[in-house]
Amino acid sequence: MKYLEIAKKCIKCNYCFICPTYRFEGWESVSPRGKLQILKELLEGRVKINRRVIEDFYKCSTCGLCEVVCMIDLPLIELWESIRAEFVRKGYAPLELHRKVRDLTYKNYNPYGGIPEKRDEWLHIKPNEKSKVLYFAGCTASFRLQNLAKNSVEVLTKLGIEFNYAGKNEVCCGSPFIRTGQLDLAKMLFEKNYKTWIGMGVETIVTSCPGCYRTIAKDYPKFAKEMGYEYDFEVYHTVMMIERFIKSFDEELEIRATYHDPCHLGRHMGIYDEPRKVIRRLGIDLIEMERSREYSLCCGAGGGLRTQFGDLSFKIGRERIDEAARTGAKYLITACPFCEFHLSKSSEKFNKNIKVLDVVELVNRALK
């Protein structure tokens, strides 16, 4: 559907008022319904684009909750991303802090400014260069939450899955740039990764980051088609492999925990059951939050929101942490380094007594 067609189709029922950023900002221009009306007004020439409009379109974590509640099934995630790409094409974006991350990534191939040579610093298990299974750590696990990367390869090893790893040749998957409309950079990163994987003879890709998982499984095939590459990889999130291969654990963890659905794993890719099955098999007493599965509240970090609108992002993070605390659980389990990072920071920042963990870390603990 074309932009105008989608915008005109909106019935303005306001079911999308549950958008996490709109709940805090409160102005119609930040709500999905409002943005669709702005889009219509822009395309029909009644209003002109200005800085405020651009910012409001970026006050969105692309979490996709609006798409879930949309009565008429408008493809909203794709729409928000395409409009941002249009803004970038026309020179209205990226916004300042997104540009800063872009510059860092052009220089270092990761958005954190980490030195590429140190990307594999966490690795303590020798990869099997002949394996056709690739572990893709992603930037957050490589430079911020290295424990997740370590735990992931240890779990793969315990499962008997021999893996290969691209080391310093692994570059950012490009997810932050696709979500913020910077497709030129995302495509450049795709091409680099793709060529590396082809050179390594990769057939299967396992990643512990939902952002990378979504990008490699859903966005890369589109890029490949557009750029004339053959793309034939099986892509898994680590939790999917764990669920498939481990039906019981050596040790049961007797803790009470709740689970946060990462938007890119849940709403974007439909993976809700696998992490829950793994958590239950671990013997954990899982208590669901009031908003879970497809109605889960975003952690607040995605879609470039944390980078550009930090305060807003932390307001959402705090709400999610509060919601988790209300379950009475001491642990908040997730399956995404970006969510873990942001929710941990939110928990620290607002002095909340809940520990945020990745499910892979617990799995490794329970496996002999």
Add this chain to the structure above:
Amino acid sequence: MDLYEAISNSIKRYDFDLVQRLLYTYDVSNIPSILRRFVKVPDVVVQPESVDEVLKILKIAEEFKVPIVPRGAATSAYGGVIPLQGGIVVDFTRMNRFEISKDEKSAIAECGAIWWDIERGANRFGLALRVYPTSAPASTVGGWIAQNGYGVGSLKYGCVGENLEWIEVVDFKGVKRISGRDLRYYIGLNGTTGLIVKACIKLRENRCIRCFAIRSNLLSFDLGNAYHAVFMNREFLKLLNSCFEDVLLLCFEDETDFDGDEKLGKILWDLRFQQLRARREFEIVLSEVVIPYNSIEAFYDEISKMGIALEVVFAKDCAVVFAIIPIRNRFEYYPAILKALKIVSKAEEFGGRPYTTGTFFSHKSHIVYRNFEELLRFKRSVDPQNLLNPGKVFNKNPISRIVEIAERLIA
């Protein structure tokens, strides 16, 4: 001091930005482009967070002689929140707190509280709303009261106005608590006599709702002790993609057993908030009328000849007929609007009325409000300068005048 200074000195949340102001000229209705010129972009949008701020807004409006247009979530399709003379749009969505009283079996809610949030809050205390709109997931307390709407549960409990202990209203003289017979001066009047800021809503015991579908093309049923009853014709159900026959849905709030299809009943009950899903396929025009029971069958027979999607919600003392007219190509747009108007005039022939007046039917207030003359006298006493939502209920407006002309043409 100008309006900008007055607002910015007194209210925390306001917005003078043009794009923002434009967004507050919409509701669910799609005003035809030739009529959009009569919609006037407001001067400012404000979002009060307390009654104190609402009082300040009214003072400013009085001082600068600018209209005030109250607005909830704008989920209605009748134009009640559309500004026709500019002014100040008061977006009440930030006043959304509520409290449940288990002992009193009531909820005290600010006007911007969302109906479904209240329902979930009440459920925690073993209570539930007696009536709620089919837009409950997103619509506000104040908005529905200002329309005196019918909805789920209206068969047993009537319209929303019958389910209020009291409301709190702000007008140019201050804040007042209204109950009993005086509620008639505010309920269903689109905020033209005062701004509803709080309501005490009656609740019921939260009992399991059992729903049964009965395949039948007849409207004359014994609705028994049902809590909610709605008839959907096959065209309506086709739009919901759920069934291809006429169905009566009967819902009971106890363990009543009933000879009907419980599985289909559950499906239709779960679809009660999805009436507008038809819009996935094509553009639609809506029409909604209130019909007395003694003529509902004859009225239904008459309009069902149009072959359009119809839903009949049975209320305590009337039936509400909701029609969805599909537009499959651009040439069908104006004929669909005329069809919608035809339904309204037919309803009047059968002793009925439009669901509410809003922007489009403000020339029909004498039909919608039986005590119109009394209300008009009241309006003049509380709002002598006609600043509260002008162009609605008590005055015609350019759009309603054009609707009036169109009605004469089709007659």
